[in-house]
Amino acid sequence: MSEAVIKPTIPAIVLVRPQMGENIGAAARAMWNFGLDHMRVVAPRDGWPNASAVAMASGAGRLLDEARLCSDVPDALADCDFVFATTARDRDLTKPVFSPEAAMAETAKRISAGQRVAVLFGPERAGLENDDIARANAIVSVPVNPSFPSLNLAQCVLLVGYEWMRQTGNVTATDAGLAGTEWASGSEIEHLATHYEDRMSEAGFFFPAHKENSMKLNLRNMWSRMPLTRADVQMLHGMMRQMVRWKNRE
Numbered sequence: 001m002s003e004a005v006i007k008p009t010i011p012a013i014v015l016v017r018p019q020m021g022e023n024i025g026a027a028a029r030a031m032w033n034f035g036l037d038h039m040r041v042v043a044p045r046d047g048w049p050n051a052s053a054v055a056m057a058s059g060a061g062r063l064l065d066e067a068r069l070c071s072d073v074p075d076a077l078a079d080c081d082f083v084f085a086t087t088a089r090d091r092d093l094t095k096p097v098f099s100p101e102a103a104m105a106e107t108a109k110r111i112s113a114g115q116r117v118a119v120l121f122g123p124e125r126a127g128l129e130n131d132d133i134a135r136a137n138a139i140v141s142v143p144v145n146p147s148f149p150s151l152n153l154a155q156c157v158l159l160v161g162y163e164w165m166r167q168t169g170n171v172t173a174t175d176a177g178l179a180g181t182e183w184a185s186g187s188e189i190e191h192l193a194t195h196y197e198d199r200m201s202e203a204g205f206f207f208p209a210h211k212e213n214s215m216k217l218n219l220r221n222m223w224s225r226m227p228l229t230r231a232d233v234q235m236l237h238g239m240m241r242q243m244v245r246w247k248n249r250e
Contacts, residue, residue: 008116008117010036011111011119012117013040013118014039014073015041018153019045019046020046021052021054023153025053026056027039027153028056028057028061028063029154032063039064041068042071042073048069073132077187082183083135084117085138087141088150095133095221105167107164108168124152135186135190185230192233
């Protein structure tokens with residue numbers, strides 16, 4: 001059976017551009033402490049496989065052997081239905097904000113309904129960039145000392161794993177399925193966002209030029225906040241195609 005048709009039972013832990021192999025290995029240990037074994041690694045700075053990660057994983061090496069190496073964040077999220085981004089800093093992006101406990105409760109509920117959920121963790125130096133967070137549906141914010149908000153990568157993974165283990169003992173498997181359709185995947189949302197950006201660029205929407213990047217970021221953020229089904233995505237593609245045809249009919 002292919003991965004696409006297997007219902008996930010745990011969230012995917014996505015390490016975005018991790019800088020040190022030791023932290024990847026420590027994150028693997030933290031995951032396995034709480035029964036999480038689905039790791040995705042996006043563009044690790046020191047390459048992959050990583051001997052330092054293997055040495056630090058000590059007992060959780062299988063997670064590294066089975067980890068999925070991804071070229072970028074869209075690749076890592078292509079099959080995901082809902083994505084959390086972890087951050088300790090205030091952001092200008094308008095998204096629902098969850099505590100780790102509430103985020104894992106929501107994760108358990110969505111997974112019990114057959115959705116694939118991922119949690120993004122940023123690089124050690126500065127965390128996730130706004131472009132990464134714009135592709136998430138919600139934010140996980142850890143209440144920390146505002147004078148020293150930086151968390152080690154493995155520590156942050158440990159917090160999320162702990163809350164996952166706490167929640168999964170109390171979750172009832174309710175069916176929140178959709179009649180006649182399914183939630184849109186990450187790759188379908190990415191394709192929709194690119195389609196609109198391309199057509200709107202041709203129409204001169206992103207003006208003035210110095211605001212283009214921020215306008216595109218806001219647009220991406222809007223798509224990620226919307227709980228779109230595959231039928232919704234198909235309809236939105238069709239709407240844009242029809243408007244372009246109408247514009248060019250003469």
